[in-house]
Amino acid sequence: MMKLSDRIAAPVLIEVQDYSNGDGSLNVIEVQKELCFPIKRGYWIHKVPSSEISRGHHAHKALWQCMFVTGGTCHIRLTNENESHEFDLSPNGQALLIPPGYWRDITSFSENAACVVLTSDAYDEDDYIREPEAFREWQHDRQAISSVPYIEMSRYYSRLRLALLEATDSVLKSSHYILGKQTRQFEENFAAYCGADHCVGVGSGLDALSLVLRAYEIGKGDRAIVTANSFVATALSPMLLGCRPDFVDSDRRSYNMDAGLIDAAITGATKAIIPTHLYGQAADMDLIMASAKKYNVKVIEDAAQAHGGLYKGRRCGTLADAAIFSFYPTKNLGAFGDAGAITTNDAALAEHCKSLRNYGAREKYHHDELGCNTRLDELQAALLNVKLPYLNAWIENRRFLASVYNDRLSGIDGLVLPYVPDWAEPVWHVYCVRVKNGKREELINALEAANIGYNIHYPVPLPDQKCFKDLGFDVNDYPVSRDQAGELLSLPLDAYHTEAEINYVSDVVCKFFQI
Numbered sequence: 423m424m425k426l427s428d429r430i431a432a433p434v435l436i437e438v439q440d441y442s443n444g445d446g447s448l449n450v451i452e453v454q455k456e457l458c459f460p461i462k463r464g465y466w467i468h469k470v471p472s473s474e475i476s477r478g479h480h481a482h483k484a485l486w487q488c489m490f491v492t493g494g495t496c497h498i499r500l501t502n503e504n505e506s507h508e509f510d511l512s513p514n515g516q517a518l519l520i521p522p523g524y525w526r527d528i529t530s531f532s533e534n535a536a537c538v539v540l541t542s543d544a545y546d547e548d549d550y551i552r553e554p555e556a557f558r559e560w561q562h563d564r565q566a567i568s569s570v571p572y573i574e575m576s577r578y579y580s581r582l583r584l585a586l587l588e589a590t591d592s593v594l595k596s597s598h599y600i601l602g603k604q605t606r607q608f609e610e611n612f613a614a615y616c617g618a619d620h621c622v623g624v625g626s627g628l629d630a631l632s633l634v635l636r637a638y639e640i641g642k643g644d645r646a647i648v649t650a651n652s653f654v655a656t657a658l659s660p661m662l663l664g665c666r667p668d669f670v671d672s673d674r675r676s677y678n679m680d681a682g683l684i685d686a687a688i689t690g691a692t693k694a695i696i697p698t699h700l701y702g703q704a705a706d707m708d709l710i711m712a713s714a715k716k717y718n719v720k721v722i723e724d725a726a727q728a729h730g731g732l733y734k735g736r737r738c739g740t741l742a743d744a745a746i747f748s749f750y751p752t753k754n755l756g757a758f759g760d761a762g763a764i765t766t767n768d769a770a771l772a773e774h775c776k777s778l779r780n781y782g783a784r785e786k787y788h789h790d791e792l793g794c795n796t797r798l799d800e801l802q803a804a805l806l807n808v809k810l811p812y813l814n815a816w817i818e819n820r821r822f823l824a825s826v827y828n829d830r831l832s833g834i835d836g837l838v839l840p841y842v843p844d845w846a847e848p849v850w851h852v853y854c855v856r857v858k859n860g861k862r863e864e865l866i867n868a869l870e871a872a873n874i875g876y877n878i879h880y881p882v883p884l885p886d887q888k889c890f891k892d893l894g895f896d897v898n899d900y901p902v903s904r905d906q907a908g909e910l911l912s913l914p915l916d917a918y919h920t921e922a923e924i925n926y927v928s929d930v931v932c933k934f935f936q937i
């Protein structure tokens with residue numbers, strides 16, 4: 423289901439649909455199917471004098487073109503630093519798709535040649551490179567990396583622009599903006615992707631967790647087990663309902679909830695365990711489920727960072743009573759605004775959450791309970807429907823880039839690489855290293871000097887967050903989280919980073935450690 427723009431690195435001939443009968447023939451290029459850009463300009467070249475031996479002589483920095491002849495023939499050569507391609511164009515039902523970054527020479531025009539060109543943008547002299555020397559310089563600069571963003575969301579937009587605009591347009595003109603067919607479709611698609619029976623689209627990951635807790639009637643006076651190292655939402659959601667988060671320390675190697683500590687943290691008031699699949703890697707679910715069974719409490723996965731992640735071959739989102747996801751823009755599957763979802767195999771829970779997200783109504787204007795307003799909206803659902811088919815390919819690239827880091831950075835004294843238990847297949851929402859010996863600040867300075875983005879997940883363990891201070895936790899009761907908060911460092915790793923970018927980051931890290 424990939425669009426051409428994600429596959430094409432080089433110019434290709436595409437088949438043009440041809441409808442021929444005795445009345446003549448009709449050739450059609452469907453933008454959505456054949457092109458990877460919306461057509462902004464079209465022009466044609468004809469009556470080229472036979473004395474003209476070559477046209478073209480330029481390159482484009484960003485412009486895509488689709489070229490074909492409607493009569494006669496011509497020859498085109500496309501070159502850049504690494505490749506050269508030659509094509510003979512004739513009216514044979516094919517068109518040539520030319521990505522940006524190729525120098526072009528068009529020669530051998532037959533007398534009757536008529537060449538049509540469709541382009542992705544209007545005329546812009548700044549997009550042209552007209553001197554071969556300037557083209558060589560531009561190519562060289564383009565390949566030389568001098569900065570790496572932590573994440574650059576616009577890369578998603580530029581790859582998927584046409585499909586996203588089309589989806590937006592279809593929603594805007596549909597007149598249905600809340601709980602319509604896009605949301606239903608996404609709920610079906612995402613449930614199928616996870617392998618869950620039900621998916622309920624809501625307004626955010628935080629709300630998703632709150633609805634599940636409310637549907638399970640977990641609230642005032644209750645307690646929930648939460649990991650000390652997570653995003654605040656995991657603990658904030660129960661807290662806002664009057665349910666006390668009881669933190670357990672992180673596992674020394676995986677940074678996930680230390681499942682061995684759960685039993686000791688369970689009290690008579692404990693109603694739920696909320697394990698986070700931190701950084702895109704599943705928590706130790708068999709141990710967690712065993713504790714839950716022993717004490718008869720619910721388990722709700724916080725899978726906000728783990729879309730597509732696997733635990734013993736099963737997808738996150740299907741490993742417990744229910745799971746919550748966030749589609750915050752920078753998550754592995756992100757919307758273009760706030761969005762979230764619940765997945766579960768429990769039909770009654772799903773129905774209950776659908777009611778709660780929509781003013782407590784199962785039937786319009788019949789409010790059986792105090793609900794709230796937190797619905798996944800049609801626009802975000804439509805945009806997520808466009809992005810979901812790419813998720814597996816994005817995960818593949820994240821895995822590849824993580825393997826590049828693993829290769830480049832292994833064996834450095836004082837740098838701890840991510841640990842992956844053999845039952846986990848993480849999706850690398852975050853590539854998190856640990857910088858020992860108090861060197862994190864210095865390494866951050868080196869990254870900043872090289873224009874490399876970074877993050878810290880998370881600088882303050884949850885028991886030490888001011889918003890929970892009334893609960894009276896002492897961070898020293900969570901020594902692993904406490905110590906690791908000063909060492910964790912997230913390096914850039916996103917689906918649209920390139921191997922060259924990861925190598926650039928690796929070079930800077932290796933140089934810092936004098937490797």
Ligand SMILES: *Cc1c(COP(=O)(O)O)cnc(C)c1O
Nearest residue numbers: 626627628653655656726748750
């Ligand atoms: C992002 C995130 C959330 C919250 O999601 P929102 O959609 O921002 O409310 C919850 N838990 C974890 C682990 C997250 O990373």
